[in-house]
Amino acid sequence: MIRFENVTKVYKTDGHRRTILEQASFTLKPGISYGILGINGAGKSTTMRLIAGTEEPTRGLVKRGLRVSWPLGFGGGFHPQMTGRDNVKFIARIYGEDPKRVLDFVEDFSELGSYLDVPIRTYSSGMNARLAFGMSMAIPFDCYLIDEVTSVGDGRFARRCEEVFSQRRKHADVIMISHSMEVIRAWCTQGIVLLNGRAIVYEDVNDAIEVYHRLNA
Template sequence: MIELEDVYKYYKSNGHRKVVLNHISLEFQAGRSYGILGVNGAGKSTLVRILAGTELPNGGRVRRKVRVSWPLGFSGGLHPKLTGRENVKFISRIYGQDPRKIITFVEDFAEVGAYMDVPIMTYSSGMIARLAFGLSMSIDFDCYLIDEVTAVGDARFAARCKEEFDRRRKKADIVMVSHAMSTIKDYCDRGIVLAGGQMHVFRDVDDAIELYKKLNA
């Protein structure tokens, strides 16, 4: 599905180099969903961005053999001066989708009304989140990347998000970051603990959670 080959990632801060992925090689297998755990600052979100291709490693390669989503609900790819409709049309074309079909889905799902034709720089944070989540759900991916976000908005909209996502994950794999152990158990059948630049992979999610709790104690 996705293969990391000797991936190396670090950040420089105050003259120091912090390594978050230290020459990692790992294959995320098709037909499996992975929960990524780790203490704050371990590099979980960095890993998701590298898997998505929205951030590059300092060394090594990432091979994607399936269509991988951007991080679910990620709004960083939306242009603030374009309208919601223009953003959706642009992204649908990048992914080879029918713009009319995608716009119809997002317009119905996001429920931003007339704001679809207004620059998103005028949107509230909630409206941007709904548009981004709707756009994430409008395209069929083989693997969905999730960084904490599985639903946005009020209780009714959150329930709708969960229903749509549950429908999609029946035929797609997941790589998920979450601090909610119950969510990891519900969605994932493999566990990865990221610590000290290394990835510890577990076939049993409970074993991954046990190590995570020890590290977080």
């Protein structure tokens, strides 16, 4: 279960105040996959970062009763001066996983070869994505977060990503952001609509999509 309790998130820049969430309270239940919907600027990615724990609320609490991933394929947590190999081992230890097992998986999955032994800062965006996706799949989570990314790389590698993630989804939930409502329908059964600082959970994802379309009309 993931629970938002009176969560307020405010950004202050150059004297401007922007409120993303204002005293939002809602519960995301295990066994259900959710789509996060809202017009541009509503705070979808911010809400996902709050769920992931990569950002903290300005006020209120986010409680997690399950193991939540970082956004799928997100490589922002890598240290650019460290090698890919050292990043993988470091992250594995943080999550209490066997570094050798995780490294063996990522090494095979990413197909980066000798590039695993050079600093991340030298990677192309494609190499970074391969490492990040491999890392995401190497550690088992109860809930995977997806922000517009479901596969990376060329066609063959993209198919491998889809195959492995399909296996993970048999035992895990998904919380996702996508501008494609067909993707939301295919992956999610319930929806969260962000509007004016509020987060409204709809038990039928089609109801959430209908509201989203009205907001964008």
